[in-house]
Amino acid sequence: MTAPLALYIHWPFCVSKCPYCDFNSHVREQVDQDRWRTALLADLAHEASLTPDRPLSSIFFGGGTPSLMPPQTVAALIEAAERHWGFAPGIEITLEANPSSVEAARFGDLARAGVNRVSLGLQALDDSALAFLGRAHSLSEGLAALDTAQAAFDRVSFDLIYARPGQSLDDWQAELRRALTFGTEHLSLYQLTIEPGTRFAALAAKGTLPQTDPDHAAELFELTRAITAEAGLPAYEVSNHARPGEESRHNLTYWRYGDYVGVGPGAHGRRLATASFRRKKPENFLTAIARNGHGIESEDALSPETRAAEALLMGLRLDEGVDLARLATETEVQALVDDAAVSRLAEHGLVRQDGSHLKVTPAGMLVLDRILAEVIL
Template sequence: MRRIVPIDRDPGFGIYVHWPFCAAKCPYCDFNSHVRHQGVDQERYAKAFIAELADRRERTGPRTVTSIFIGGGTPSLMKPETVGAILEAVAANWTVPDGIEVTLEANPSSVEAERFRGYRAAGVNRVSLGVQALNDADLRFLGRLHNVEEALKAIGLAREIFPRLSFDLIYARPGQTCDAWAAELETAIGYAVDHLSLYQLTIEEGTRFHALHAAGKFVLPDAEAAADLYEMTQEVTAAHGLPAYEISNHAKPGCESRHNLTYWRYGEYVGVGPGAHGRYVEGGKRVVTFTEKFPEAWLNLVESKGQGLTGGEVLTRSEEADEFLMMGLRLVEGIDLTRYEALSGQLLSSRRMAILQEEGLIAPVGNSGLRATAAGMVVLDALVADLAR
């Protein structure tokens, strides 16, 4: 058996902050998001975020942060002062080098130039815009509060104010053809700066779309059509200098999302806020944490106990290895097999790898790497299950 090398934790140490509030709940969304028409006491929530960050510092010890991501929900509903207080708290607890990636998610309908400038002054240097579609009919279908004109205005403001910009689009929408998606994607690339996130529409349990789809109110493209749309997405983005570096994410080389790479390279991250998850090393063990999902209940927990955790677990070696495999094979760069072996204490089956390589689903990378091929990416869940058994 090959010698087991020490586990490499270099993929990064990120901070994820979850702002759970939205102006409206999108019908496809199964994220932990909540509508509060009566408003939100942002000063009170900011103090709770600060308290929870201090709690996590006690658990992780001194670390150097490689990225910060403020997600939601709709973080662009936050006051710049709230964002600034959170970023100051991160810097008060850990080492935060100058110039690291600091991302904030924004919806075009909540974008204001002065608020964007306030976020930039607070330290945000990358914005991720939830555009989702570039035609008004599909924006209405997706339950979005903005139209195309507002989306393009938000993109223009973000390009003017922030060094880096990404925006999301959802495809494989009802009735969408390859030609229509290609035209929309070409338009999007014309506005993109360095990064696009392109997701296939999926029906998630508990969402309004789940009930509507079950009732036959709309039909999604079948598996073959969805695969064609995926393949075309890869071809068009690559031809325009934004190749895929992960199943759903595309970037100019060197402009990949540092924070998301921490997830996919199986780094460590702290999660604070309602419903946030974390995965980091504490006392030499990799732990998983999760917080209370309901915002007001989380707030009360933090104010009474200094943190909003409702559970967690210590991962076994095999669980770590399985997670590493699942996350790493999403990346075009693939995984380092020596790291898998260090995590699991055993080799992947050479017989299974040979069969999957023959089937064109995986390919070697250098002397010790493994990646999923384009065909393997389409059936990734099944591929990982096959490799890990």
């Protein structure tokens, strides 16, 4: 059987734009739900026509804020996906959700629509931090939504942002240990980064947003790994921690460089050695759907060298690392890494190579971007 696919569906709308967010998200006073359901179904059908006989191993509804989607739309997209592709046994269907009371009220309907995993954007366990991050929910509202999610879905993950201005080691240790008492099997723990084009970037440029010292950020990162490992949810990727067996199967498809298709405004895809990219602005996406029957802006064939480099960029984020021999066979590229750089970094304890298997060590994860730049040919 041909290898399964992952499907990503992007819902671009949010109630408000968070100051740290550089995702393709848009605030609109009104959304024509019928028109959007029709458009997404058409975009999905187009991708299915290009990838027949590839059962889906996972579906991920991202955004934006996909928990703002009507459950009927979610159900229609899941039903269409199963009809077009078929589902691999045990398919994982994840939806990102904001922990507002309005959205939590839909969790039961979303579960009945077929969603079996939710990723909840708690982001912080402190009301002042939530206000700083521009979140619309309070801590009490967020924790109530977490309770509702755990009752509705088979699997629940939630996000936290740390390395916030002024956050001490003790502050983060207390927050993270509290988070680990909530009983979820997966946590996504991200350091606050200042992304170009965001409100935080503008504040940083003016000097009104304090920056976290890199050495302090490194200490926070090491503390995070130590605490989660001790709790039985070790890091399996730079920012993701899970009890063994509870890793995000959808995201593992990205990191292991499996094929995935992307549907919706701004969605990326990697399928059949081709990179696809859809129009980002919602109105432009709808116009493209009406004109072409799909939202694709560009499709580019990926050279073997590009595929090899992308696979390394993604795979070395994982604690499991990459099998260079397998990757060379799949891409037909034999010279994948700079052997001299690998040897030098191994001497410093930043990478480890065992035969054809290469991985970045926990110490190396602190400087992953620099390692990738040195290692990848």
